Amino acid sequence: MIFLVLLGFACIVAIELPVLIKAQYRRELVVFTILTGAAFILSILLALGVKLPYIELVLIETFTKLGLTIK
Amino acid sequence: MYEESMVMKKSWIWLCLFLLSGFTSGCWDRKELETLAIVSGIGIDLAQDGENYQVTFQIIRPDAVLGGDGSAGGGGGGSAQKPFWALKAEGETIFAAIRKATFESSRRLFLSHNEVVIINEEVAQKGILPVIDFLIRDAEPRLSQWLLVTPDQAGEVLQIENKLEKIPAAGIALQMQNYFATSKVRAVSLHEFAAQLLEKTTANTVPVITIIETDGEKGLRLERTAVFKEDKLAGYLDQKATRGLLWVLGEVRGGIIVLDLPETGGKVGIEISGATAKISAAVKERPLKLLVEINLEAILGEKTIKQNLVSPEKISFQEKLTEEAINSEVEAALIQARQLGADIFGFGAYLHRHHPKEWKGLQHEWERHFRQLEVAIKAKATILEVGLIKRPAVPFRE
């Protein structure tokens, strides 16, 4: 599973990175790296079976605390 | 410059990605045809202990169905093989029974092509919601399969070979769909049953199938109608009352009404060609008054007497007799329904839909209101055709 994640990200980097380097797009490179890094870390965590919080549960909880729910 | 084409040119990496995603997916849901046991009928009985269910699956044997008398294939000795196999399994629930059946079956049971669900009387008396729930919840079974009740063992029903069809369950389904030849059976699909379960007040009706024996050979016959209150079997309607029910529901499509002619003692068969029903209510009055208007179009089908009946007066006389016959059938249905306290006609649903305000006051004690309900029947029969001959085959002047 982790191997597949690695392979997938390698492909993405191979698609995007050379073009960015060649065109000398600095800012784009930085943003790309940050986003890809975030995605990579999360994917690895998921692949390792780490329990991440569910977004909708968090949202429901938050809004219930705020008292903003229908009935 | 950053050009899209530069990215797209690396099509080999895209290809790589696709292959990658192809490998990640490993065909979990793949089910080859030869690994499926196509179930055509399900029968549900109570097991010996009275707690668990015993479920019978009628599984189609494709090559036996197709091979017929061993013409194809050339050997293999399949001619003696029945085209189906009745597999029995016990379980605490239906689903558990299905999974247990895999102990005995080399193939995975495939429920999508199931056509009939036959439920034993005892199971029906206990309540059939547990059965229905699985059949609605699971992705495989369809909502259009037919529901039947049998006083015999459902497992036995599914083992009886049909005289014409290779697959008995398909035969039963066809038998049901032929109801318009008599209009004395009310075919009910799973969907209709579930829909009426949701309508708090309406009682469900389900046709009854029984095993008969003629000349030592077993066969199946549709007769009567089972009445459910909520999901529990409450009682039965006879065939006359069943047609009475269908008149009110406007579901009569065909059939014969046999009239006794009062003076001559002969009989006339009136063939139904179409009927409609319309309900209206006087909601303000207590007890409630309902009017059911039934409009029938019919054909003079046969007669047993010599007199010529094709004259305006005689035809209108027959129309009157027909109307009376309809009245008595509906009356029968009403009486039997009142006895059971089961609103099989959906009068409650009618009031709910058309008179929602008044319904609010009625719905809590609907059973009481239903028993007291006054139903007026206004049948109107029209004989449109008289067949191919205009007078009986007797010499013109005697």
Next chain:
Amino acid sequence: MEEGKISSFQLTRLVMSFMMATGLIFPPLRGVWQDSWLTLLFGLAGGIVFALIYTTLCLRFPGQTLIEIYETVFGPIIGKLFSVAFLWYIFYLGAQASAIFITLLTTTVFTMTPRYVFSITWIIVSVYLCKKGIEVIARVNEPLLLVTVFLIVGTLFLVLNLFDPENFLPLWNISLSELLWAGFGTITFPFGLNIVFGLILPFLQQREQGRSAVIKGLGGAALVLLISLLITVGVLGEVGEIFLFPTYQAFRMIQIGQVLTRLELIPTLNFLTMGFIKGTIALYAVSLGTAQLCKLLTYRPLVFPLGILMLIAAHQSHPNIGVSLEMIERVQPFYALPFQLLLPLLTLLVAVFRRLPVKEGQT
């Protein structure tokens, strides 16, 4: 940033697809079964009001997307803050769409296949299309929408024998408060979602037609959803209420002769194609918005990582569909309202108050 231009008719069709995608399989019922058509119309009215607000905003700042407008109006820091929140909203929209779509697949047809298989394959195609730009997205949308509408309208004829108008009775079986709440929900989901097009309006060829294009799209989507609802309610009656995907069930009922049976692939196909467009538009909007937020020259390198993040969000969206139902029924309106209504309205008011944008000749 984006070289392509789309025509107003194309925009209309994009809005239609985006609006009706989820509703095709997940009809906006909200506990009112027979009267859902009423809440649908209510939602449409609300959606149009929302659309008026942000199209006014976009017309006021020609050539700017909402992200840029927020920054112009509120200054760099607060503007960016708002933008990030807004982008999160769109991002999660896309994730939700794919989550529901994956649930449909895994509960109806592919019960044994793990969810990630669908999300990965789905996101790859979506990213591929997204990188081609809005023009191509609009073009791809054209035949898909046509097929969807054709199939739904065609099915209306196929179900005529199953269709029971009695299923809509009693007509007004709903109290005003119920109607308001359900309508409020329907406004925010799906009709208020058109706020996404605040990021796409600047790429319109005929800028001044943007408003009418969006409103036409909303109307079209409402019409198609209405037909879909008619089929669902008319065929299933009250029993439909118990199903997770009633439209899917309604199509399962169709049986015409021996050949035209089991047409449940139709709603699945419709939802698949429309959901694909919806996800792609959301992904596009997020990528574009992020690029504008960071002042990049192109959004294209961001599509892939954002797509994967969207995939992860779709996975982490809900543990089971029950949570999602609760979310849509109870929380969604309050969650969506700030982004759909309050933020654009506030921006518009501040812009009017500050007399933005500064026109030439004024200092």
Next chain:
Amino acid sequence: MIRFLLRKLRLARHYKEIPTPLADDSLQKNIEKNIALFRAELGESPDIVIRRFTLKLKKEIKAAIIFVEGLMDQQVVYDCILRPLMLEAKKETRPVGPDLLGFIQENLIPAAGLEQENRLSPLVAALLGGDTVLLLEGQAAALIINTKNRENRASEEPDTEVTILGPRDGFTEDLRTNTALLRRKIGDPRLVFEQMMIGRRTRTIVAIAYVQGIANEKVVEEVRARLKRINTDMILDANYLREFIADAPFSPFPTVGFTERPDVAAARLLEGRVAVFTDTTPVVNTMPALFIEAFQNPDDYNTHFLYATFIRWLRYLAFLISFLLPALFVALTTYHQELIPTPLLISMAAAVEGTPFPMVIEVVAMGAIFEIIREAGVRLARPIGQTISIVGALVIGEAVVSAGLVAAPTVIVVALTAITSFVVPTQQEIGIILRLSLAVLAGILGAYGIILGLLFTLSHLASLRSFGVPYLSPVIPLNIGDLKDVAVRVPLWAMWTRPRVIGWHEPRRQNFGESAPPSSAVEGADLPASRKSKGNKERENLKK
């Protein structure tokens, strides 16, 4: 991976540095030196003939003609060069001015094409094109005399684009014949040919053809620019050009159209397209190309429009079947059995019983075997080729089923696919790719896989452009007016505009809906005169 990329880049740089050999190569006055120049350029090949003779014109002048044996027309060389110069020049009495070449050109050589040239490379080019070069002592220039051998294969109906009705001529290998064929179809003087030479070594003559005023000037310019950018050493066929100038070089979909039929080429030119002729091939490239072109058969316009519309829809259907059917079959039989009607399912299940392979493998393998049989049939000599297809189709198909290796439905599906794929022959290549990949996708993910594949294909197709025109137009983006030749084939008199995406420059072909009305004499023959005039009056009133 990155190294691979770099290597690719390096190769590209190297590619650009290939020198274009053109030094100063003017002729000199000495004929022997000039001959030596030619020898040096052309080598001692036996087919290059240098025929020396003496031109007797007042005084004797050494002369030589050079030609390539076989390329030139013997008769022309004798009649137009050797006889006048060697025999008739003696009788010449007119005064010869200082411009000897000009005098010969004007008075002595009765050939149709004559040109003076003083640089070596054009001379050599002409020589290799079949012309004859005349060198004279004391002249630093030479005459190019057109002696090209015009003998060629006769124009015949191309095998790839067969019609039932319609003209039977097809392009040949000779450029001039081809342009002539086109000229004969289009009498408009504004039909323009622009010629250029591409391929450093093959020196293939390429001609751009378009109708001025109809063709979009920008497209013509783009074609010109792309052709000029080609820097290769060989162009052997139209496809060489096609691959060099295509918009999407990696796409399997042809973004440059081609035809072997003059009538098709003429029709495309008159819709506003540009054609590129390549010498030595009978295939003519046309651009911009649309996806829909594959479905527009010349017969559509040679038969009644209702029939043509019907046939066109059949073609669409056949195309759909050809790439979708195997995938659908796989998806239905391995994933969505609930969608198959019960009786059909039972008979299929009975057929499948006992076959050893999964359905995907059966379909893909049978598809591949079919392609192999087809390829073998094409490559082999025709009589054997037919045997191959009979053996392949009948024997293998039958044997495979009766041996229980493959289910009979699979064979039916593959055979049906094969037949339908021949209905739209120009899209066959894509058909194969699409069909097999969709079948594999269906095997992996069922109907979802098919839809995914189709969405991907659609995204790709929608992003394609051919010389600025969206590839899928007029369907995507939708142009309702242009559907008149896509969704239906309206009568020709109603096809009053050219396709808007291509011929928007001068969109009108004729007045709207104007068909030649029957002459009034016929129309009014059986009508009393009064009624007719009354009707006319009413019509006039309506107009007011």
